[in-house]
Amino acid sequence: xxxVRQLEKSFGTQKILNGVNLKxxxxxxxxxxxxxxxxxxxxxxxxxxxxQPDAGTVLVDDENIVGMNERQLLRVREKFGMVFxxxxxxxxxxxxxxxxxxxxxxxxxxxxxxxEKRVAAALEMVDLPGTQRKKPAELSGGMRxxxxxxxxxIYEPQIILYDEPxxxxxxxxxxxIDQLIIRVRDHLKVTSVVxxxxxxxxxxxxxxxxxxxxxxxxxxxxxxxFFASTDPIVxxxxxxxxxPKETLFDP
Amino acid sequence: xxxxNVYEWLTGLGQLSLMARxxxxxxxxxxxxxxxxxxxxxxxxxxxxxxxxxxxxxxGMVLGAQTFFQFHKVMMDTATLAVVxxxxxxxxxxxxxxxxxxxxxxxxxxxxxxxxxxxxxxDALRTLATHPVDYLVVPRLLAAHxxxxxxxxxxxxxxxxxxxxxxxxxxxxxxxxxWQNALKYTxxxxxxxxxxxxxxxxxxxxxxxxxKGMTCPMGAEGVGRATTEAxxxxxxxxxxxxxxLTLVIGKLVGLL
Numbered sequence: 001x002x003x004v005r006q007l008e009k010s011f012g013t014q015k016i017l018n019g020v021n022l023k024x025x026x027x028x029x030x031x032x033x034x035x036x037x038x039x040x041x042x043x044x045x046x047x048x049x050x051x052q053p054d055a056g057t058v059l060v061d062d063e064n065i066v067g068m069n070e071r072q073l074l075r076v077r078e079k080f081g082m083v084f085x086x087x088x089x090x091x092x093x094x095x096x097x098x099x100x101x102x103x104x105x106x107x108x109x110x111x112x113x114x115x116e117k118r119v120a121a122a123l124e125m126v127d128l129p130g131t132q133r134k135k136p137a138e139l140s141g142g143m144r145x146x147x148x149x150x151x152x153x154i155y156e157p158q159i160i161l162y163d164e165p166x167x168x169x170x171x172x173x174x175x176x177i178d179q180l181i182i183r184v185r186d187h188l189k190v191t192s193v194v195x196x197x198x199x200x201x202x203x204x205x206x207x208x209x210x211x212x213x214x215x216x217x218x219x220x221x222x223x224x225x226f227f228a229s230t231d232p233i234v235x236x237x238x239x240x241x242x243x244p245k246e247t248l249f250d251p
Numbered sequence: 252x253x254x255x256n257v258y259e260w261l262t263g264l265g266q267l268s269l270m271a272r273x274x275x276x277x278x279x280x281x282x283x284x285x286x287x288x289x290x291x292x293x294x295x296x297x298x299x300x301x302x303x304x305x306x307x308x309x310x311g312m313v314l315g316a317q318t319f320f321q322f323h324k325v326m327m328d329t330a331t332l333a334v335v336x337x338x339x340x341x342x343x344x345x346x347x348x349x350x351x352x353x354x355x356x357x358x359x360x361x362x363x364x365x366x367x368x369x370x371x372x373x374d375a376l377r378t379l380a381t382h383p384v385d386y387l388v389v390p391r392l393l394a395a396h397x398x399x400x401x402x403x404x405x406x407x408x409x410x411x412x413x414x415x416x417x418x419x420x421x422x423x424x425x426x427x428x429x430w431q432n433a434l435k436y437t438x439x440x441x442x443x444x445x446x447x448x449x450x451x452x453x454x455x456x457x458x459x460x461x462x463k464g465m466t467c468p469m470g471a472e473g474v475g476r477a478t479t480e481a482x483x484x485x486x487x488x489x490x491x492x493x494x495x496l497t498l499v500i501g502k503l504v505g506l507l
Contacts (some may be wrong), residue, residue, distance in 0.1 A: 050374050070273075070382060077380045088375035090367075102379045151379070161378075 001026050002047055002159065002193070007056035009042060016042050018215035020056070024208070026158070029185050029192040031206030031223075033199075033237070038212050040195040041085070041163050047193065048080050048161060049073040060159075081152030081190075085164040087144035089136040095147050096132035099123060102155045122150040125187070126180055142173035146180065153184055160184065162194040166201050174201060181205045199238055203227060211237065267462045273384040274392050274458070283389055291394030295356050296401060302351045303402045304409055310343055311335060311410030312417045319422050329428035333436035335414040340441035344407035346493050349452035352395075352402065353485035357460040360391055361481030364464025365474040373465065383465065392457040399453030400446045407445055444500050451496065452489050459485045 007020040016039040024030045034040045045051040046058055049065050057064050065076050089098050097104075099122050100115045110118075123129055126146040136144060145165060152160055162181060166174035178201050185192050185205070194205055202209055202223070209226040211219040211234060219226065219234050227238060277283075319331045364387055367373050373383050411433070418424040460481040467477035 045374075048378055050377060070377075073377075074380045074382060077378055080378060082375070082378040084371050084375060086371060088371040090372055090375070091370075102381075105379070105381055 001059075001061055002191070003057075003059040004043075004046070005057045005059070007043070007046060007058065008054045009039070009046065009051065010054055015215060017046075017053070020212070020215070020217055022210055022217050022220065024191060024193060026191050027189060029194070029205060029207045030210060031194045031196060031202040031208070032210045032212055033195075033197060033202050034212030035237070036197060039215065040197075040212055043212065044161050044163055044193065044195045048077060048082060078155075079158045080161060081155070081157035081159070082161040083145065083148045083152050083163065083165055085167060087136070087141075087148040089144055089147055089151070091136050093136075094132065095123070095128075095134050095136070095139070098136065098147060099150045099154055101151060118154055119150075122154040123147075125153065125184070126150045127176070142169050142177065145169070145177060149180060149184065153188060153190075156188060157190065159191040159193065162192065162196075164196055165194060166196060166198045174198065177201075178204045199240070213237075263462075263466075266466065267458065270384060270388065270462055270465070271458050273382075274388045277382070277385045277389045278393060283393065284386070287386070287390040288393055291390045292398055294359075295352065295391075295394050296398035299352055299355055299398070299402055302355055303348055303406050306347050306351050307339075307344070307406030307409035308413040310347055310406075311339060311412070311414040314338065314343070314410070315414030315417050316422065319418065319424065328422075328424045329432050330436075331418050331422075331424060332411065332414055332429045332433035336411050336433045336437040337441055339407045339410040339414075340437060340445045342493070342497070344410060345403045345445050345448035345452060346489065348403045348406045348449065349399065349456065349489045350486055352399065352453075353456045353460075353489060354482055356395070357456045357481045357485045358478050360457070360460035361464040361467070361478045362474060364461060365467030365477040368465060368467045369469055369471075369474060387465070388457070388461045391461055392454065395453035395457035396450055397453075399456075400449040403445055403449035404442075407442070440504055444504070447500060448493065448496055451492065455488050455492065456485045459488060 002024045004020055004022045007017050008015070009017040020043060022030075032040050032043060042051060046053055047060075049058075049068065053066060057066050059065075060076055060079065063076065065073060068076065090101065093101070096116070096119050100119045103110045103115045103118060119132065120129065123131060126149050128143060128146050128150070131139070131143070131147070136147070139147065165177050165181065169177065181192060181194065182205055184190065192205070194201070196202055206223050209219075209221060209223050210217050211226075213219075213233060219229065219231065221229070226234070229235060229238070314335050315331055318334045319328060322328055322330055322334075364373070367387075373387075376383050376386055415426075415429065418429055419426045463477045463481040463484070467473050
């Protein structure tokens with residue numbers, strides 16, 4: 001379970017998050033939506049301790065991770081897997097080395113043969129069998145995200161965080177990534193937290209939607225309820241209508 | 252503005268010290284990946300061969316020639332190699348090797364780690380429950396500590412050898428007296444001073460370059476800046492610390 005209470009974060013003089021509260025239960029699939037540059041990714045990075053807040057608490061299984069040092073956080077992070085916006089694959093390594101990296105770091109537990117087997121299984125799960133020897137530079141954007149996902153699931157974490165998993169991909173690849181997120185959620189019974197501004201994706205993968213607006217969680221509801229909302233701000237975001245005052249050019 | 256710069260500078264120094272402490276703790280608790288360490292030794296040591304050989308050889312030769320030109324006036328030709336040998340061991344060997352390695356290896360380390368930071372690979376490491384200092388800094392630091400003394404010894408030996416060859420074959424100095432004088436005035440302690448300095452310079456290059464990479468500002472420009480700063484700060488730190496090391500080690504040797 002992840003719980004965030006009164007989270008505040010500024011970069012320089014710019015306040016990004018101001019009093020964010022949210023609670024994600026175990027096994028739940030939460031989607032955080034909001035405008036670009038609105039602090040969604042910043043919020044996500046707080047959940048795994050990549051960023052430390054200015055104020056507030058982040059509880060992971062009732063343990064406050066705020067103020068922990070890097071070594072203490074390593075233990076907490078074993079519960080997490082994270083898929084980055086740009087996949088963040090290690091470009092000096094092959095796909096197999098990337099995916100097997102978390103296991104290879106725990107040498108005492110796994111033999112080379114075991115790692116190889118689990119890498120193959122993880123790549124199978126993300127529909128990329130046989131790509132072990134390729135380098136990340138040889139892969140397309142969608143394939144990289146899949147490899148990133150394979151790397152995140154190989155050590156069977158309890159919680160998987162997705163940072164804009166479908167951004168920059170065409171609708172068909174996006175759809176396959178959505179299906180993959182659903183498959184991982186159902187097969188591995190993990191808690192998922194997906195940050196996105198892709199409404200279609202939000203509707204499909206989430207069973208709870210949080211909307212980040214004006215540095216706070218503005219709305220949270222199950223997808224059916226959320227997408228039927230009549231609140232003007234929520235509606236504007238769902239329908240993708242720009243505020244006339246904010247458009248750069250006159251229509 | 253000045254106050255901001257001082258504040259920034261002091262913060263940087265503090266962060267660098269914390270990273271160095273983390274690295275030392277990690278070293279002492281043996282959180283080392285041997286494969287990475289070997290690769291870094293190869294990268295810092297073997298790949299720097301050409302640079303170090305050329306530096307050592309030409310420094311030895313030019314220093315030998317210049318010393319000879321001056322000493323010849325007072326008929327002290329055979330002391331040439333002794334001067335070159337002592338200065339190569341004490342100062343030029345370690346300092347020039349360190350400066351060349353800072354340029355080649357320091358830049359590469361800062362660029363590699365900086366790019367990893369910009370492309371979120373360092374964040375990815377952290378999410379995979381791997382401490383970036385354990386994985387990135389420690390192998391480089393240890394490899395620099397191992398490679399630098401060896402490279403320095405190599406530069407010293409090549410410098411002395413090339414000076415000998417130039418002295419005997421080009422400048423016509425008597426080979427036996429030249430060699431004998433060199434042995435007479437160069438002591439074991441000179442070589443030890445060179446090695447100690449090389450060890451310290453290796454640490455300086457690795458820590459500063461890793462730090463610059465890990466704190467690299469975002470974007471391509473950030474990586475460029477981090478790379479330049481890694482080389483500049485390493486070089487300046489080497490030159491300044493060399494002076495103090497000479498004083499301190501000189502005092503210590505005097506006491507022994």
